[in-house]
Amino acid sequence: MDEPSPIRPTDHEARALARSLITTARFAALAVLTPGSGAPAVTRIALGLDAAGLPLTLISSLSAHTKALQASPRAGLLVGEPGPKGDPLTHPRLSLDTLAEFVDRTSPDHAALRTLWLASHPKSKLYIDFADFSFVRLRPLGAALNGGFGRAFVLAPEDLA
């Protein structure tokens, strides 16, 4: 191909922006593979962080995305929400390639995450103890950062830590 590469060398600023997009996200778009058809599907999930700073969500086994992750744990994640004004495509966003890891509801890990999650998502107390809800870590395998038109970076897991 003769196309120029739009990817810039990863620098400190790119790493800091990516980390900031993860830590400030209250929600995210989650991409999964639909069981059976294999079609990519995208839904909204709540987002938080575990004690190590890894992306964390709380999802119900009644939802299609949970069944999809149970069948195939590779998941895309998009964070970085545009404000109400301006061109939404100039707003920085991060597309993460992740592996979903379900947390056993009877484990000490679950109990610790429950405390952390309630602090950052107090309204979840309405459903956090329902039997169909589980925490899922979304462990980054890599990411693409788009800092706005023409400002693209490819990041490794160590760039996101």
Added chain:
Amino acid sequence: MDEPSPIRPTDHEARALARSLITTARFAALAVLTPGSGAPAVTRIALGLDAAGLPLTLISSLSAHTKALQASPRAGLLVGEPGPKGDPLTHPRLSLDTLAEFVDRTSPDHAALRTLWLASHPKSKLYIDFADFSFVRLRPLGAALNGGFGRAFVLAPEDLA
């Protein structure tokens, strides 16, 4: 499975809400399959409508999502953005299962879409005529509407027209 179905019967209100989420979206999250790995990936795209009201985007062949759609046209689309306040998961959103159809840049179809797009996305005049940008229709094959906690619907293409 003994789980209760969270899906409600589709009614007029659900159809109107889904249609409204599509027509008011300025941008969307797009889920595609990564060529090679097959991993689901999610990025942000600009969104508009063609003359028939079908979801339309304008994307660059330099971007990973465009290369992915060229390799595999099945695409997920998420519209319905939460405001800055309240629980983002109570905000209605629509997850569309779509088929991406690229529009030839030399066709009369492209010329007509260009006029429509510039009216709704005036800032795109900076790049709309770059040779790497193409219009892509995202033709709905079906959709899942989440109207907020416990308000889920499954919609057919005819429910979205």
